[in-house]
């Protein structure tokens with residue numbers, strides 16, 4: 399979190415940012431219908447959000463094909479991820495891939511005493527489920543899988559993950575962070591929500607920060623067995639942290655499939671531009687099922703990121719597998735052109 403805050407402070411201080419491509423946000427949203435609902439609900443926002451949040455929970459349950467008791471809402475999925483970690487940390491080790499969204503946390507320096515059991519990705523930067531499976535033991539209190547993964551953007555084939563969930567979930571809860579599932583080829587069948595419908599001890603985390611463009615509005619949710627929802631509820635506000643306008647906007651956005659298709663199509667257009675640019679510059683990249691792309695750099699990532707920032711383009715950097723990497727979010731076509739221009743200048 400400290401690293402995040404330091405990065406945000408650097409961003410705020412950066413002069414004339416042309417393209418913010420560092421936080422995997424959706425530059426096309428929120429949808430017009432969500433904005434309309436947001437504005438309309440301001441008049442009633444002196445009331446606590448109870449009824450509208452309950453309506454949102456009902457809609458999410460219907461869309462996921464589960465009961466409302468299977469749903470826990472949060473102000474973004476971060477709140478629910480924290481709740482899961484707080485629940486699991488005192489009970490044992492948290493198994494995860496390295497790198498993944500939460501693997502940059504350093505267990506040794508963590509005052510909560512959290513123990514992280516990290517398993518490296520395979521040579522082609524895929525989850526190594528064969529290496530992870532034997533690590534699930536009575537000492538494991540949570541298995542964290544981010545699919546598609548952040549920072550790689552790579553996705554596990556749904557059938558592989560499904561059979562992993564089926565065999566591992568009787569031993570430890572399996573949390574599948576599906577922050578980017580809306581960008582997957584078949585979000586409905588690629589999601590592990592059916593494992594929950596089959597009664598397995600799986601927690602699926604979803605966020606509206608990405609395709610729905612709600613990063614600043616803050617709406618996310620967990621889907622899990624009702625007993626697990628009750629347990630997680632002890633470590634978070636249970637939806638009380640969502641404001642009336644955000645909940646009203648979420649209801650409108652979840653119903654607005656036209657906007658979702660539009661945002662997806664725009665993302666794919668910009669992603670194709672980026673792939674074409676990288677190809678022409680003779681750079682490789684990891685195949686992305688998300689709204690960001692990770693690719694190997696030929697210089698150190700720290701000066702690369704700093705120089706890109708000087709050019710008005712923010713990106714994120716990673717170092718793993720003896721390689722320096724750039725993670726660039728998918729922005730509008732103009733933002734991707736700004737990235738391409740800055741990149742050419744910085745690497746030449």
Ligand code: PLP
Nearest residue numbers: 474475476499548577605607618
């Ligand atoms: N999970 C993953 C994999 C993410 O990349 C992010 C944010 O980028 C989150 C969870 C948290 O998102 P939010 O709290 O906005 O829902």
